[in-house]
Amino acid sequence: MQLTPPQDAHGVWRATGADRAQPTQRFDLAFDACSGRLLYRSGWEQQTAFGKATAVGIPFHRGECGLWNQAVLLVFGAGLLFSLVSGWVMCFKRRGTGRAGPAPLLPPLLPLSAGVLLAFEWLVLRRARPA
Numbered sequence: 001m002q003l004t005p006p007q008d009a010h011g012v013w014r015a016t017g018a019d020r021a022q023p024t025q026r027f028d029l030a031f032d033a034c035s036g037r038l039l040y041r042s043g044w045e046q047q048t049a050f051g052k053a054t055a056v057g058i059p060f061h062r063g064e065c066g067l068w069n070q071a072v073l074l075v076f077g078a079g080l081l082f083s084l085v086s087g088w089v090m091c092f093k094r095r096g097t098g099r100a101g102p103a104p105l106l107p108p109l110l111p112l113s114a115g116v117l118l119a120f121e122w123l124v125l126r127r128a129r130p131a
Contacts, residue, residue, distance in 0.1 A: 006033040021064050023055035 004014040015029040023044070030040035047055065063070045094103040 009033065012039060020059045020062075021066075023052075023059060026055065 001015065001017045004016070006012055011033050013031040013033055015027075015031070017025060017027045019025060025044075027043040028040070029038065029042075031037065032039055044052070044055075059065055060069055061073075063073050091102065095101075
């Protein structure tokens, strides 16, 4: 918690609590220096949905929510690393020896995937578009 005194006789006292590990407990208060009346309050209840998601997401991304959070991030990172390495291994195994560049695609794959994408756009996205 941080308490900031007013700059002059007519200023405001500010109280701020900013613990990233507990985003729901963060707050910001401003009090009148003379009367002590609450002038401003900002806490979890006043946050927008985007502000709440950001307040929770940043400490989670940085691994500040405990050992379980760090374990989840370790598994996620190891999965990404495994995907990267296994993709390179599959690419080189498929390519064969004595060839440069990527392996050739099977002939029907491009028209087949393009047809699926066009059908999806025609059936789903066309209906979602306003008239």
